Amino acid sequence: MCGCCREPEPDTFKVLIDDGDCKFNAIFAEVMYFHPTIRARLRSIHFLNGYANMTEQHQKIDTDIASDRNVIVNMENKGEFWKPCPGTTQGYLCCGYQIITPATGCGMYCKYCILQAYFSHQCQIVFTNFDDLEREINTRMPSCKGVIRFGTGEFGDSLFSEHLHGLSQKIATLLEPYPNAIIEFKTKSTNIEPLRSIRNPGKVIIGFSMNTPAMVHRMEKGTASIEERLVAARRCVDQGFSVAFHFDPMFVYDPWEADYRAVVQAIHKMIPHPDRIAWVSIGGFRSMSSLKTLLKTKNDHLSLFSGEMILAADGKYRYFRPLRVALYKAMQDEFERLYGDITLYMCMESPEVWRESGMIKRIPKGLVSYLDQRAERILGL
């Protein structure tokens, strides 16, 4: 490996060449880090600064998938409802979330949604045995020491169908007696009206997934616009909830930096006080290869996988490290410029990226402790 390729990335990367893109009538590199000489030659053909190919040609949304996702099926969950976030391996820092799964699936459709590759079905499943979920929580919580940060948005959108099943309200009620429990409901919807019935909003965080309007337009079907999410976030704050913002996945495209900074500015305009924001996460687009395989069958993979990416040690495609560092530096810079002190963290990133992006200063005692302390302040512990 020569000096130009010396990134001490813990990931192994490999170069794949795919000649399937006839738009340019040329080789198209899907997953690549090239020697700069090769990159310069490719750029003269079609390769734009290592950015993904985001031309409209590749922004189709599969309408069959979109409609299947609005079917709701009731089913018993024979497994556990409460599990730790699985993201604890292969050298990437995990946030230490605890996941409750009362339902799976989502009525919206994001092109990058891993659920389409993860499940054999596209419908939403609501688990009917909520009493088992209650039993699990009430059995385990009394022996839990320290703050427990729960979330329900791992296998679907926490609020999209809330008006139909009320599961988030039930979970908030279930956790209310435990002073060390905080719950976050993550959404790309504005379906917050049903949450009005929650008695103690101070123990609840509404997490809005954010992206740039350009990426929402190109990648997401049926989700609320960024303006609508921000208005909903403001209403949540006014009702006594904390809010969170998740820039995950972030995409590298032209002009990503100006666009993402503009979204941060829009958040600040709507919610200027950092106290009301529990935390903000940032994460570059990454995905299991199964999503690429699935999208490739529809020739719909290039908008996601045509950038400069590596196949990382955890089996996920990620942007090449300098691109991720650039994303995170820009976001930290913008949040610090507007808010000063705010709880900002990266989702599933390597210690090297924490160091190179300058984010490491935030977690002297580790990421889990950083977020636990924030949760404790919100809960008044």
Ligand code: SF4
């Ligand atoms: S909102 Fe989340 S769960 Fe729903 S389609 Fe998009 S990524 Fe998937």
